[in-house]
Amino acid sequence: EDKVVQSPLSLVVHEGDTVTLNCSYEVTNFRSLLWYKQEKKAPTFLFMLTSSGIEKKSGRLSSILDKKELFSILNITATQTGDSAVYLCAVEYRDDKIIFGKGTRLHILP
């Protein structure tokens, strides 16, 4: 069965902390892995990863993919209260389907 599993499901940290969110997958004919941020509305795109070992960065956020071990991590450094959101991992696979994980709910305490 094709699946995407995110961990942890929820996380509470203090402002300034660094967090690592995990996404593992088991799918047929993997094509790409995508990270989204969702704040009480529609998800917004963060990263797309297709190759192992190449880090994508955007400000304090970064992500990397390991296609051998079938996982990706999303790092957020120097967290801010505005980073509080649900972070979604999605995988595009066979026949152009997309499957999402259940998300990690991140709460940043001031």
Added chain:
Amino acid sequence: EAQVTQNPRYLITVTGKKLTVTCSQNMNHEYMSWYRQDPGLGLRQIYYSMNVEVTDKGDVPEGYKVSRKEKRNFPLILESPSPNQTSLYFCASSLFGRYSYEQYFGPGTRLTVT
């Protein structure tokens, strides 16, 4: 402004009354998709379309229909809604269906079926 629009944004209806949720994008994207989002289950793909007249089932297609007669529009049809279809629905579009690239999501439609 590049965007995906959905209508209506909120809908309360009764069991069995056919409804259509419209989705339109102005970015000339080939790939469009419908998702439903439920607490504890995350986003699940209902149907997707690689291009005009090409549609495929996602993970949870039962009880839904779609059509893609024009590139910009991808309506979601519930022929006979049931309470278990109460959910938050998102439409999304992207360039190049092969590697989704960035999916742009609509604002969502909150549907309640009583």
